[in-house]
Amino acid sequence: MAGTEISVPSEQFTKIKAPELVPEVLLEEEEDGACRGREPPGPGDGQALCPYGPLQAKGPEREQEPLLTTEESEKHVLTLQTVHFSEDVSWLSPQPQDGVQVTIQQAGGGPQPLLWLGEGAPPCVTISLQEEVYSLQEMQVMELHVLEGGLARASEESKFVVSLAESPGLLKLEKGQDEDRLLAEGGFEPQAGEQLFLVEATPGDEGGEEIVLTISNLHVEGQEDTPASGQGHADKADSPKKPKKAKEVKRTFRCDSCMFTSSRISSFNRHMKTHSTEKPHMCHLCLKAFRTVTLLRNHVNTHTGTRPYKCGDCDMAFVTSGELVRHRRYKHTHEKPFKCSMCKYASVEASKLKRHIRSHTGERPFQCLLCSYASKDTYKLKRHMRTHSGEKPYECHVCHARFTQSGTLKIHIVQKHSENVPKYQCPHCATVIARKSDLRVHLRNLHTYKATEMKCRCCSAAFHERYALIQHQKTHKNEKRFKCEHCSYACEQERHMTVHIRTHTGEKPFTCLSCSKCFRQKQLLNAHFKKYHDASFIPAVHGCPKCGKGFSRWSNMQRHSVKCGAGPGKAAASGKVRRTKRKLAVRKEAIQEDEVAAKKVSTVRLEQCPGEVVPVPYGGVAPEGVTCDG
DNA sequence: GGTCATCCCGCCCTCTGCTGGGATAAA
DNA sequence: ATTTATCCCAGCAGAGGGCGGGATGACC
Structure with missing residues (x-):
């Protein structure tokens, strides 16, 4: 220890x-x-x-x-x-x-x-x-x-x-x-x-x-014997009082090795054996030695399975009568004589009350020698020591993962290897969470009342609960709140409006360093560069799923596939494919604009080193030596 | 001295709750 | 691509239940 x-x-x-x-x-x-x-x-x-x-x-x-x-x-x-x-x-x-x-x-x-x-x-x-x-x-x-x-x-x-x-x-x-x-x-x-x-x-x-x-x-x-321990008073209250012999001079036998005193020589002699290492009574089954015959007998009973004290209410049986009494209190009578004076806690055993009292006093008698942790009982200290030793005594029989505590292993098996995994439904929203503790975190983060208001980033609405704010902000999601003042165009995001405004102002802030061509969007410039200045660029070929005919442009392939009868692609339903199609659509837009731009460019200066693509800030001036023909 | 009842300590277990790191989705 | 939010998970500690077994007082 x-x-x-x-x-x-x-x-x-x-x-x-x-x-x-x-x-x-x-x-x-x-x-x-x-x-x-x-x-x-x-x-x-x-x-x-x-x-x-x-x-x-x-x-x-x-x-x-x-x-x-x-x-x-x-x-x-x-x-x-x-x-x-x-x-x-x-x-x-x-x-x-x-x-x-x-x-x-x-x-x-x-x-x-x-x-x-x-x-x-x-x-x-x-x-x-x-x-x-x-x-x-x-x-x-x-x-x-x-x-x-x-x-x-x-x-x-x-x-x-x-x-x-x-x-x-x-x-x-x-x-x-x-x-x-x-x-x-x-x-x-x-x-x-x-x-x-x-x-x-x-x-x-x-x-x-x-x-x-x-x-x-x-x-x-x-005087009436009073329990030395503070936990024994309940039982003592029922004990019969001893006749008082005031005139009798009693002898007290006191142990030199400890504090033990007794008025009976037999008890004193028996106590003195506890200080002796002599154990004359040996178990013939395991050779373990004991000081007294009674201890040996109880031990032998553990070998033979002899449990003479059987519980009348269940199948349990015990070696000693005391164990049976205690068992009956725990399991059947629920009698708890040891009551805490500071709370409603009551226990079957005095030691449990003593341990409980430490939760009131904060006493932590068991100090870890390797860190500042101190525990209220020996088991917690022993368990804590695993954090220093790295010992993980509990192994999952399915995946052989190891854990420091049995409870952690149990949760692991339930969550990883069980069919009916319990779920915890948030009482305030539709969220379902696997662990109770995580549900508490969810409640704390999203459903806790906050004193200071949280304002919507889209409007003036304010909320004290984060969940309500998030739900509200979702109402702004499909709202085309950015409206062009020059035409009927409207969009959801400000950055889209920024790009759109350039169609009215004619600004093209992204300039190709190889050919000085300018673009309104960065991805258009990137597509242009790859196509005309990047020798390693391999253009995508979009094949018709029915006849296999190849197209350099996705839109052309789609038009063809409708005529061909191929219909929409098989994977179009999945979200991942939807995201891919969105990317392709962006690319299509870039290529289309690039085609228009390419028609206007009479000369392609392929000899120029590609160099670095320098974006020109909106409303800014292109770098020196770079010309814009837009 | 033997036996029984009781006290008491210690061990092990379960249940519970909090915390922080990593993975993943969403913005 | 990056940041932020959320979920999943293991680690760890607090509290209490249950039992094994040694020590002791009382009695025969």
Whole structure:
């Protein structure tokens, strides 16, 4: 894979170093004594970094339940939930005392301590630091214990606030004094009043100029389990609530290699196998190895075709029950529990909603390493990479043309190799177009209302739609709007009138350089030159289609053919022949005029070099040395 | 420890729409 | 002959559907 996922939260968790590692000079001393980072994270920072999906997935039912309890005797083990402040409220101040003390204080210096967890509050806390202070390499996993104060519930606003007895407005956290104790045997027993925080360091949005610390996975043991993913709330709402054992001290088993924690040793041990490369269970059919018997069994089922979970509404069958449930939702029940809060989209699977959310946020986590393109999912990036590799995996079975996408091949086959090619009729005119997209182009070009009027080139009419203009201009097509003021002659085109006017003025602007003969039209001069001055010119012979008699002139042959009974030629019906006949007619006219002119010329100066034919502009003067006898 | 249900990631597919280049007809 | 307009076509990306399969929590 050539792409890299750039917005996935870093797996690197951090330990805030001892205070001697924190250069105080890099933090600006504020008047109130709190040290402020260079700049607070932007409103969107936290969301972009949130590793658990869309925020709206946290349903209102969760917000109405206490996340923190206030029982004094209860020992709280807190795993921090995905957190960020959407406002500029998070500041961090390392204190130069024993242990690391982290101060979270409201930017405006407000008196209220901040750890908003209730409704309306973003479920994330991000702390921006200058990279010079806490570099990624300097940070490791840490535990922070609340030294002072307890947990109080701010019931009046249904918000839950960590309040501190001695330091209102400040939440002081200190590095655990005995980490080994906490980690011993995969678990720990936090002391009364302590809280456990995990701090994650991720690069900020400013290209590495700052680091965002995300305090994550706030969770009170004994509460209803809340889905870490934002997409699971719909199913969770139906899950039965577990009996609360407030007095019971629970052990948490935490993986050293990743963030995994579990209260059950069996789950923990099973998880630890995921970090092992050992795969003792081997498929006897293909020798592929698996970590667990269950995985092996499912795999073997793919060989044997064993699909024990059959759909009652169709012929599909699946290896696992989950696949059957999902299939039934897609095909039969159409139940879509995962609903987008920003539009009407709903999906069967959480991952689909997560992918859909990117169409709202514009997030493109998958960056092409060869160009600036970034994709919203892996498949699009993979497909895009074909534009760099030139790979065309889809081949037409008929003409063997190759294509980069299957859809392109499908269109190709329909348009090129199918009998019933679909056509798209324009709703505004008679045009029929092969492709829907081309019909849209047609509509855009010809039937779109234009603010500025388009004027007819023949009259004063004006139109806002191009199609109407073109239709109107066609009405001028057979209109002989150019009328001669000297006779009754009229024509459609101005250039024809220009030539006609010369018959009244006697002008002949086209002069033969070989014999100085002048002509009113250029093509007459050309015909003359070929006939009298071009030795290589072979005159056309027009043969009678019936008797074969040859004529030098097409008109003579036609007159003969009528008498001979040959009638019009066979090919006269086709447009191409019609165009040829028009050309012949022009040539006939030229020859006829040439004949008349030739009678008047007594001398043909064949000895003169043909040279260049110089047209004389209308009303102009012939070049020096060239005489006009017309 | 085994099993089941669920969650979640990843892969592949289709449908859709836009764009630009080449071919062709019309002006 | 040249220019302009239109059509045809392939390339490419956005969005979403469907499924395979690994990981994990809960239960027995």
